[in-house]
Amino acid sequence: MTLEDKQAGNGRKSQQYLDEKQQANAKPVTTGRGEDSVKQEADEKCDIPRKVLKLYSWQEIRRHNHEADQWLVINRKVYDVTEWAKRHPGGHKVLNHYAGEDATDVFRAMHPKLDIVKKYLKPLLIGELAPEEPSQERNKNAQLVEDFQELRRTLEAMNMFKANWVFFFLHFAQILILETLAWLMVWYFGNGWLVTIFISFLLLISQIQSIFLQHDSGHLSVFTNSKWNHLMQKFLMSHLKGLSTKWWNSQHFQHHVKTNIYPKDPDINVSPLFLIGDIKPVKYGKKKIKCIDYEKQHLYFYLVGIPVLVPLYFNIKSIQSMYFQRCWADIAWVSSFYIRHFIMFGPFYGIFGTLLLIYGVKFLESAWMIHVTQMSHIPMKISTEENQDWFSTQVLATCNVEQSFFNDWVTGHLNFQIEHHLFPTMPRHNYHKVAPLVRSLCAKHGLPYVSKPLLEAFGDVIRALKKSAALWRDAYYET
Incomplete structure (x- = not known):
């Protein structure tokens, strides 16, 4: 029997055990x-x-x-x-x-x-x-809360929260190899156009994979000593990405604990540039607010949103956070990002050319990362605080993209957003193993478990922007 077969069998037994236990105990969870x-x-x-x-x-x-x-x-x-x-x-x-x-x-x-x-x-x-x-x-579904907590205990017993550190070591080695290849290419072949294009491609893949690995390190404890965990995060986010670790953690953890909830999730606080969901568009429309032509916001998404998110917005917010909070350690680590690039590429491209290379790669990275991160959230439920249980909140605010080796690699397993949001500290190589149990719990309690093809998920971002624009238009022009 293979490991996957054994775990799948354990999953079926665990779900059966869940149901049987609830029927046998027949006791209210309100006093648990x-x-x-x-x-x-x-x-x-x-x-x-x-x-x-x-x-x-x-x-x-x-x-x-x-x-x-x-x-x-x-x-x-x-x-x-x-x-x-x-x-x-x-x-x-x-x-x-x-x-x-x-x-x-x-x-x-x-x-x-x-x-x-x-x-x-x-x-x-x-x-x-x-x-x-x-x-x-x-106001919470007590039985669903109990079932979810039982599911978590089952997954802990199955060692689903135990990371395979060979997986993460190989991921880290991949990033270092790509960075080294880019440096060797320019030193050996010079700064011709074809070489520059190839170098940019290598750096692009490295930057995308770096953000995935940094995302993992922010949720997982790789080392027993917390100081080593802290140091690793600084290296991955600030040295490899050039962004403040403290700023990123604050933003990202808020997103996780109150996903798609106004105004607590900073990832959906994109007004007045864009209006998303069903609430803000109607609110802006009724107040006759028209900062841009929101009926064309799906076009602005490509012309403005994609180009500025990573190279401009992220960097400005990161710099602001470091300056106002006096994060000297983050400032030093972020500085090392630019120093490293100037040492590696400065002799060939100069200061201006190196900056152009850095932000050209960030521009390309932005286009991919916006689609990967937003495809699982913008098309889903966006609401004000309803104080629902943890399971319902995360399932309704996220969706998955179908599994394949390509989808897993190019999204850093963010195609399993449902499992990731329910279990943020679970190593991502285990998401596909626990997905059937999560789907089963959703079916038991009548909750949607949304999974779609990658291109359809990308397209849903635009369709969601158009839907929100229509809500704004109807509210804005109503008499």
Whole structure:
């Protein structure tokens, strides 16, 4: 029996086990305790005796949802994270987005190593939910929450969160080989047009694969020592990409915890340049706001959006973040990106020519990355805060692209956005193994599991922009 066969069999048994367990237990989940590991809950109970914990209702917890007063619930425990938010490695906004809410599943999803983060949680513990209170807010599907948490425990037992580091080493080696080949080409053949085109192609592939690997490093803990993880991220994002790591993490983690939710997800805050989804277009239309001709925004997407995202917008926001937050380490690492290029290509292209080479490659990279990143989000549900459960939020806001070796490689496995958003710390080489179980859970609870061909997904970005433009037009011209 092959490894894939064995894991597929485990998946079928796990789903059967899920269903049988629910039927056999026949107990409400509203009084369930300890959705995370037994070890974590036991450790927390050892530090603070149960009798000293205050009891809170959801009504009380919901009042603490402001930046100056932030409480959240994890595994029925209530934490005051107001002061800690300022020091949170993922940025203070990530915690603020969940203030006054249950954060059990998002907490488990975003932290690869609980034994490291739980030491920061213990001093923040102020109480727990009263026994009569449900484990989640009453507007959430408690059975779906329980099923999803059971699925996660099943996947952990199947070692689906264990990375194959040979895979990532080969990915890293690929990037270094491409960069070295580009440098050897120009040193050996000079700076002719054909050589420059070929060098640009090598650097383009290297830059695209670098962002995929950096994306992996931001979600996974490669090393046991957090300092080595931090150093690796700096190398991949700032040295290889020329962008601030701190800025990227803040933006990207907000996107993950509140995907496609206005105004918490920075990736969809693209107005007034573009209007996406069903809410902003109508709002702008009714207020008679017309910053551009939004009926042609799908054309502006190609003329403006694609050329400026990576080479202009990303770099400006990165520089602003480093300057205003005084991120000297990021400034030094980003500087090393340009120094390396000037050393490698400066003797042949000069300062201006090297900058032209850098930003020419970034322009081409931008065109690809916009399609790859937006094909799974812009056509999907975009809404204001509804405080849905973690599983529903991520499934409704993302979609997949059909698997193939080509699709996996050129998208960095971002063609499995559903699985990636549900399990951000899962290594991407395991997405296709867990996809059948996720699809099964979607079917059980009547949620759509959207998967489409690559070119159709690209086309849906334009179709979504046209749909939003039509909503704006109807609202703008209504009498």
